[in-house]
Every structure is written in structure tokens, then in C-alpha cells.
Ligand code: NAD
């Protein structure tokens with residue numbers, strides 16, 4: 001059985017994520033850590049009659065929350081307000097993630113680390129470089145959670161098909177669209193690249209295709225605007241994060257993934273990958289990219305780069321635009337660790 005720790009468990013993402021993982025049959029122990037309120041939230045969830053134990057830890061008890069944890073989710077940090085980009089969160093969240101990952105390196109060095117906090121494109125490099133510096137880095141264990149982009153793509157693809165032709169839209173099932181679409185790249189604006197793998201649907205979308213791409217890329221902004229200063233996506237993120245964590249947990253039991261083409265933002269050089277991914281690294285000095293992953297025993301065993309082999313000219317264009325921004329985001333994260341003593 002698996003102990004899961006959530007760092008930042010009292011937040012807008014952390015609380016519903018904790019609830020969903022308390023409901024998971026794959027979790028035996030759920031440790032909730034935050035600098036505020038986690039003890040109470042843990043006690044609250046501990047009354048739910050699922051078979052896992054749930055304990056909340058106060059700000060001085062991070063070691064106990066992490067000891068023996070095999071999976072650690074990190075949604076700690078400041079969310080966006082209208083007018084802010086994810087990159088604007090860097091100055092607040094970089095230090096938070098660095099200190100939490102240092103604690104994971106010290107107290108749960110074998111844990112799989114799922115980074116939710118933004119900007120994912122820079123904070124995953126911070127996590128990786130922090131662990132490398134500690135001599136604790138295991139390439140398959142660090143994953144940037146980009147699954148909300150896939151969840152959105154599944155939803156919006158059906159919405160736009162419906163708009164184009166209600167007859168075609170009604171034939172689709174939002175819960176199985178991951179068989180027809182995936183999302184690669186990064187997790188911010190134009191670094192988010194939705195790829196419709198069932199090309200007949202691109203044809204069906206017709207002029208809605210560009211609107212679909214734009215909505216997946218900027219879906220986060222839509223929520224920030226609608227929440228009017230009260231934060232960003234929390235409930236849909238908790239759903240996407242719990243789904244992603246469940247796939248990691250299922251792989252401990254050798255269970256087949258439920259989601260086809262589940263992607264994560266990963267450090268490419270450390271993982272088994274295809275020729276096209278190696279070319280991506282070589283041509284653009286890009287060390288990180290979100291791509292479909294193959295999980296084994298909770299870790300990434302390999303990444304599936306086949307998606308990169310069959311891109312349309314429009315998709316190639318999206319990749320070219322994404323790598324330029326990603327390059328800056330990644331460097332910013334790396335420098336934060338490498339330039340500090
Ligand atoms: P929030 O402000 O509601 O919650 C953040 C929580 O982090 C708070 O409870 C706070 O006390 C805690 N925290 C701060 N510093 C901490 C530390 N050092 N140790 C432990 N806990 C700490 O914010 P939110 O809406 O839950 O969003 C959290 C983060 O998740 C943001 O950075 C947001 O941008 C990001 N996010 C990412 C995605 C994604 O797709 N990857 C989606 C939604 C939100």
C-alpha cells in the first residue's frame with residue numbers, strides 16, 4: 001500500500017485534491033502538510049470511512065509528513081489573479097518549491113514528486129536541479145502535472161464539434177476523448193500544444209479548429225477572469241491532479257492506465273526516449289517537454305515520442321512557437337538553483 005503526501009494541502013487545489021485522494025482505494029496513508037490549517041483538514045477527512053489513514057501536519061512537522069511517502073504532490077504556492085501570467089508567480093513560488101523539494105530529498109528520497117505549483121515550466125527544472133545538487137535525483141520520479149490541459153482538451157473538443165455540427169458532437173463522449181486528443185509542450189499559453197490524434201476530427205472542426213487550440217492554451221485565463229481575483233482553477237485542477245495521481249498509483253500494481261496518452265512535463269535527457277525527442281533536445285537545447293509517459297512502479301519508465309513523428313504543418317508551427325518560450329522558462333528555473341550558492 002502507498003503513503004501519499006500533499007504539500008500545500010490547505011489551499012484551493014490542496015483541499016479538494018486531498019478529498020479525492022482520501023476516496024482512492026490505492027492510498028493507504030494520506031499525509032497533509034501546509035504552513036496553515038492542515039491538522040484540522042486532516043482530522044476532518046479522517047472521519048470519512050474509506051480505508052486509508054489521514055493525518056494533517058503543522059508547519060513544523062514536514063519530516064513526519066514525508067517519512068515513508070512514496071508519492072508527493074506539491075500544490076503549494078500562490079495562484080494567479082487577473083493581469084498576472086504564470087511566470088509572474090515565479091518570484092513567490094520558486095523558493096517555496098525549492099524548500100519543499102529539499103525536504104522531499106531529505107525525508108522521502110525515493111518518492112515520486114508531482115509538481116502542480118506554477119509556473120510548472122520553471123518549477124520542474126527547479127525541482128530537478130535541487131535534487132541533482134543533493135545527489136538525490138532519479139529521472140523517472142519528477143513529473144510536472146499538465147493533466148488539466150488534457151482534461152480541458154477533451155471537454156473543449158466536444159464543445160467545438162457540437163458547435164460546428166450538433167449531430168457530430170452528440171456522437172462523442174467527453175470521458176473517452178483522451179483516445180482522440182493529447183496535449184504536449186508545456187503548461188502556459190502558447191507552450192500548451194493540443195494534438196488531435198484522430199485527424200478526421202480536425203476536418204470536422206473546420207474553422208472551429210483554431211478556436212479549439214486557443215481555448216486549450218488559454219483555458220486557465222478564462223477561470224482566473226471568472227473568479228475575479230479569488231484565484232485560479234482549483235476544482236478542475238483537483239480532478240485532473242487526482243486522476244494523474246491515480247495513474248501513478250495504479251502503476252504500482254501493474255494496472256493498465258485508464259487514460260491513454262497521459263502526459264507529464266519531464267526532464268528528457270534522463271529518460272528513454274525516441275529519435276525525434278533527442279532531436280528536439282539537440283536542435284533547441286530544450287531539456288524539458290510534456291509528452292505521453294509510460295509508468296511502471298510509480299515512476300516514468302519511458303516516454304512515448306511517437307506523437308512527434310506525425311505532426312501536421314500547423315502542429316509543427318505550434319511546437320516551434322512553444323519551444324522558444326519554453327527555453328526561457330526552463331533557463332529561468334535552472335538558473336535559480338545553479339546560480340545560487
Ligand atoms: P492557494 O493560495 O489557495 O493555496 C496554496 C496553499 O499553499 C496555501 O494553503 C498555502 O498556505 C500553501 N503554502 C504556501 N507556502 C507553503 C509552504 N512553504 N509549504 C506548504 N504549504 C505552503 O492556491 P491554489 O489555488 O491552491 O493554487 C496553488 C498552486 O497551484 C498555484 O501556484 C497555482 O498556480 C497552481 N495551479 C497549477 C495548476 C496546474 O495545472 N498545474 C492548476 C491550478 C493551480
Ligand code: LMR
Nearest residue numbers: 080086118220221232233
Ligand atoms: C490553469 O491552467 O488553470 C492553472 O495553471 C492555473 C492558472 O494560473 O491558470
